Amino acid sequence: xxxxxxxxxxxxxxxxxxxxxxxxxxxxxxxxxxxxxxxxxxxxxxxxxxxxxxxxxxxxxxxxxxxxxxxxxxxxxxxxxxxxxxxxxxxxxxxxxxxxxxxxxxxxxxxxxxxxxxxxxxxxxxxxxxxxxxxxxxxxxxxxxxxxxxxxxxxxxxxxxxxxxxxxxxxxxxxxxxxxxxxxxxxxxxxxxxxxxxxxxxxxxxxxxxx
Ligand code: ADP
Ligand code: MG
Numbered sequence: 001x002x003x004x005x006x007x008x009x010x011x012x013x014x015x016x017x018x019x020x021x022x023x024x025x026x027x028x029x030x031x032x033x034x035x036x037x038x039x040x041x042x043x044x045x046x047x048x049x050x051x052x053x054x055x056x057x058x059x060x061x062x063x064x065x066x067x068x069x070x071x072x073x074x075x076x077x078x079x080x081x082x083x084x085x086x087x088x089x090x091x092x093x094x095x096x097x098x099x100x101x102x103x104x105x106x107x108x109x110x111x112x113x114x115x116x117x118x119x120x121x122x123x124x125x126x127x128x129x130x131x132x133x134x135x136x137x138x139x140x141x142x143x144x145x146x147x148x149x150x151x152x153x154x155x156x157x158x159x160x161x162x163x164x165x166x167x168x169x170x171x172x173x174x175x176x177x178x179x180x181x182x183x184x185x186x187x188x189x190x191x192x193x194x195x196x197x198x199x200x201x202x203x204x205x206x207x208x209x210x211x
Pocket of ligand 1: 015019020021022024025052053054055056057058059060061183184
């Protein structure tokens with residue numbers, strides 16, 4: 001049952017809290033995130049938004065929270081914003097839009113990852129708006145974005161649509177700003193440094209052997 005829920009959610013990669021290093025993002029507040037993992041926000045039909053630069057762990061945490069929701073028995077669906085808009089437009093073309101919207105509606109948590117990396121057609125933006133607006137106070141949304149709210153107009157084309165959407169989305173919402181350097185970047189720098197140190201140590205060792 002749980003395995004089926006996780007499969008249905010279609011997470012991009014398995015990521016959980018046990019592999020998340022909270023010390024790398026001290027501004028986040030570990031207790032707050034772990035409280036979300038207990039699921040009260042889903043009961044309240046509230047939303048979660050992670051905003052920040054690429055590589056700061058937004059997808060990791062979105063997946064971990066999605067997994068936590070699955071474990072609590074909720075139906076979850078995970079999409080990138082681009083994939084979701086694609087599916088919506090495709091469904092509309094095939095006269096299957098209502099059916100697909102119904103499927104999305106059955107998910108108690110919809111995760112929309114990477115909002116803002118790609119902009120959509122007007123029609124695509126309107127479909128996504130419809131999905132988000134329909135969930136207001138009925139179903140939870142988890143959104144990740146590299147864009148500050150002030151730039152969401154670029155995605156939703158038109159200040160009025162964006163304002164209306166943000167008004168609903170942020171009404172009952174836990175917003176996390178993921179500031180700082182990319183975790184990936186930092187890790188790769190650390191690996192390089194360690195390698196450089198190892199190399200230097202090897203050299204020293206070789207030299208002392210030669211002496
Ligand atoms: P984003 O979605 O913000 O671009 P990701 O969640 O994809 O970032 O993170 C990039 C990579 O770094 C992933 O492999 C992720 O698991 C890892 N990562 C990011 N932040 C952390 C962290 N604080 N602790 C452990 N791994 C992290
Ligand atoms: Mg990501």
